[in-house]
Amino acid sequence: MGFFLETLFGGLMVGMLYSLIAIGFVLIYKASGVFNFAQGAMVLFAALAMARFSEWLPAWLGFESLVLANVLAFLLAMVMMIAVAWLIERLALSKLVNQEGISLLMATLGIAYFLDGLGQSLFGNDIYKIDVGMPKEPMMVLESTFQGGLLLSREDLVAAVIAAALVVLLALFFQKTSTGRALRAVADDHQAAQSIGIPLSRIWVIVWSVAGFAALVAGIIWGSKLGVQFSLSLVALKALPVVILGGLTSIPGAIIGGLLIGVGEKLSEIYLGPMLGGGIEIWFAYVLALVFLLVRPQGLFGEKIIDRV
Amino acid sequence: MKLKSLALTVVLGAGTLGAAFAPSLAQAQAKEQFFPLLVYRTGPYAPNGTPWANGKQDYIKLVNATGGINGVKISYEECETGYATDKGVECYERLKDKGATLIDPQATGITFALTDKAPVDKIPLITVGYGLSASQDGNAFKWNFPLMGSYWTAADILIQHIAKKEGGVDKLKGKKITLVYHDSPFGKEPIPMLQERAKMNGFELALIPVTAPGIEQKSAWLQVRQQRPDYVLLWGWGVMNSTALKEAVATGYPREKMYGVWWAGAEPDVKDVGMNAKGYNALALNTSGTQPKVIQDILKNVHDKGQGTGPRDEVGSVLYTRGVIIQMLGVEAVRRAQERFGKGKVMTGEQVRWGLENLALDQKKLDALGFAGVMRPISTSCQDHMGSSWARIETWDGAKWNVGTDWYEADEQIIKPMVKAAGEKYANEKKLNRRDAGDCQS
Amino acid sequence: MRDPASTPRPAAHERPVILDVHNISLSFGGVKALTDISFDVREHEVRAIIGPNGAGKSSMLNCINGVYQPQQGSITFRGQQFRHMNSRQVAEMGVARTFQNLALFKGMSVLDNIMTGRNLKMKSGLLAQAIRFGRAEREEIAHREFVEHIIDFLEIQLHRKTPVGRLPYGLQKRVDLGRALAMEPQVLLLDEPMAGMNVEEKQDMSRFILDVNDEFGTTIVLIEHDMGVVMDISDRVVVLDYGKKIGDGTPHEVRGNPDVIRAYLGTTH
């Protein structure tokens, strides 16, 4: 029982991080109808920037404080992500408007390649460290209720909390702020949005920046867990089933989906894995999503499509 | 339309350029021993691949700076494989036409792919401490040289060490040992050996695969926590190792009970885990640090001259040093070959192969080369393409690797028959007839 | 347009019923699109369905085509009764259809678009088509000939090989019609065949429709907004409003129906 709970929590915490990345996908898809395969590359790029700046800045400016270094690095990284967003809009999106999804998807793959290359040639391709003072040692809880107690990773806990906070933040941003509403308007109908004078290009820059922000936070969390290194760009692959499970256009979907996938794959790996020889979680997540789609083709919270002729 | 025609030209340009230039590259340099360098400085495995590659290149530079091999200078060209088999093959094909005489594929997968091509092209493969374990059998694998150790010897030695810690092989009975491995040919190689050992010594072997590249290991380590094994063997490469250590920390598995293969015992694996990895052990094929004479020479003759391949502070790190050793073995093979086929001549692939097969590096030679204390003597033969299987255990103290004192050697009784059987199987599959004594002389 | 003397036809009600729609109700998640619609179509007649926008005209056709599955009601075709129609069956039974907002295959040439109409009639297997030998090739050529007749009939020879996407709207409408004709239908459903056309184009289209009706004896069900056209070419008219049937009869009868007038003039009651 105790172990089952550990697995469950483990799954929930990972799931929270998945939703964080998934939200990046959803934001961009909602606003620009682009399925952004570059999200992973953005995570890597942001994390690299963060890691390297926090390492370089003290040397350049000659100060010690780790906190200051991290704060400055974070800001700088964020600036870079905004720049990236702006460039993407200028050089790619604005020229690719109203093309079918598949070419857009390919374009983002191109962008992903570009960012991977750029990031690594700017910041190097070794394995780097992000130290935001995440607690590493695990903690024991409920020793009274379960023999051996319940082992929780503090790091995951903190990470999950941050992720959750950010997710809520973004949700609020979309529901409450005027920009958020504008974004939603664009998402619902491009022409209409333009006709009431919402400049599409600016909206896109904003959305991609917000996605960049999500990527940065995700990058920092994963980065301090795994170390910042090329492979970071692959975590996005793990968020894809989340996106289709939750529905491409729904933020709540991304959250619920993330948790479901996180728990699903961990439980499957632990309790099914041994029977099948292990290593099943990656495809299990996808199959889970696939089976679900067969029942609800538009995902958990996606809108239903009716063919009109 | 302008853009379109531009696009068109780009395509045509690419095509024609490729056509025009690629062949012209395909000429061997005269009077120089050509070593192609398959490396990966990008992708998930770059942090480990890079120092290795730099070590190889720096040693070549050192040899050239000090008069080459009896006057024969070494020319080289790097090719990025990204640890991907097909790119590795592409590199091999490209560089072999430039007169490649020795190849270190730097990846087990690529080694597998090249094992069938090497005999055709007559290019020896040197796979120090990796590759196809069975290829130790020189009778079946004429062109493979898993010098200094294979994954089978590695696994065997780890078990020996654990037995020793437990106070005798008999103590292994009933123990639980879990292998956490990179889900690829590399990670799977040791399994047959471990199963053999498990049968023999009566310990319980559990296998936990980690999907490459190994960034998501939460469930793997939850399983470890569930099974509570007495020891965990870590068969990882690249980012998988550091991630494994971090998850071990997060699930509270004692690092002292973790033993990595010699590809999981370098700085990149523990660097950003730091103190948390304290007590973690791994196999050591070689020492690290800048004390050895050869490293000093490299610093003096290469880096001080501003010709260092990588950053200076990486010189002497575990994988860098291994790169140096690998390149040294190649160079010595050429030197050995020259003794037979003519000093100061450029050796062909076949001649280098003979050199590799007749390596005899005793302590004296090693000292002379500046490898005193870095590694143990090695001597190969027609039957044994490994030469020696000496290795030690090193432990991370939170800041640096401390190499233990006692040397281990794989247990012939176990290795020999397995290698032989595997060799037979391979020879039969490939319908090759095994080499006779006469062939060994050639 | 049509003066009774020229084509002596038996009055509509004397001819046998070919298609009978009975108590059809359709709704999308609570929203009622059609409520309890019944009407019949007799052989060789031109039957019009009219009504204001959103009256559920296209939905009606979609039910007949099996694009939508009505929640209630049944459709009887040549005595065979169906609860749900399935597009394939409908097509096989010889019901063809054109679409309100062009549903042509944009990526394909005019020729190929119309050729798809013949697919039902092509029998050669996948492998035969791959090797394109014997039957497969003969079929292609035979059907190509048939299609060429349609192309001539619709006077679009010049555009044979142009991708339909590049054609002007009026011509695309013709291709749409051509594709339907290629199926040699017994019943032809036309969804606003003249929407967005100028007077000449409308006249051409009406001519095509009547020719089809006369020459091939095809029964025609058409949705149309232009009352003038409807009155001219249709034998009987169904009037829908807000998914309900508010009128049914000859153009003359319908014109006099107060409900219809109200629906069109929009006088509230």
Place this chain on the structure above:
Amino acid sequence: MFYRENGQFKSTYRADQQIFPILQDRVLMLLFLVVAFAVVPAIASDYWFRAILIPFLILSLAALGLNILVGYCGQISLGTGAFMAVGAYAAYNFHVRVDGMPLIVSLLMGGLCATVVGVLFGIPSLRIKGLYLAVATLAAQFFIDWAFLRINWLTNNSASGSVSVAGLSLFGLPVESAAQKYLLCLTLLVLFALMAKNLVRSAIGREWMAMRDMDVAAAVIGIRPVYAKLSAFAVSSFIVGVAGALWGFVHLGTWEPAAFNIDRSFQLLFMVIIGGLGSIMGSFFGAAFIVLLPIVLNQLPGWFGLSISTALSSHLEFMIFGALIVFFLVVEPHGLARLWSTAKEKLRLWPFPY
């Protein structure tokens, strides 16, 4: 001037329905084949065969297969690599388990197994559309990758999961030298390309395109979505499977599942998109582009005498590759094939622009 079709009148529909109705095209094609079959084997270097031509041929074949699915039937698949893997491993099993199984048969059996798996994973397409389907096909990718790593039977119980073949021969002729391998691939490619071309200009091809362009209308004129989509999946995965078998048998010789990982799937998708969706010719252009580009890029510095570090150059390679992808999607979303036909249009009018 020289590229004109006027004066060539078609008296029969058969004549009008040829693959290359225009004389010049036929001549050009013929010349091209002569060069490919006779001249190239004589002059090409081993490097060209093994590192460029053979990969190009095999990947064009795979791209061709994928193009049928994506380009003609409009079903996006990100699992192509996996279907190649199925082809390769299935062929391998027939090769090693059945004594004296002729090479060509094993290859085709590989294709057939891929067909079965392809259709299986194609079933979701009946319900799921567009990007959802695309991501769903990743399930195939990851599951199949896993299966070949984990299920020993599939790899003939090779401890490492990596398998290898050797001593290939076709109808008694050895397939060992680069030239022989090249000719084998070329022959298969030409045959499949021909059949594919026939299919897409026949009834079935029209059904696929109809599904792609307007599925409701297609259904209304009596095209069964199930049949159209699944047949596309079947044909596509068959060709892809054979390509996979060739990749393993002819190009790599020894391979592991990683040789068919998700990167391969993306690579192939790039090929069909850069080359041109819904164009047989495009598949070749795409493959040529994607195969040559990296090689050219990483030799580029050498030609201009600059020596940049391997790391940097391969990072630049990444960047340029990515940039070019976007560039092409921006200037010509319909791919190189469209560029080619626009070029032909121009040539047709040349030297009089109007």
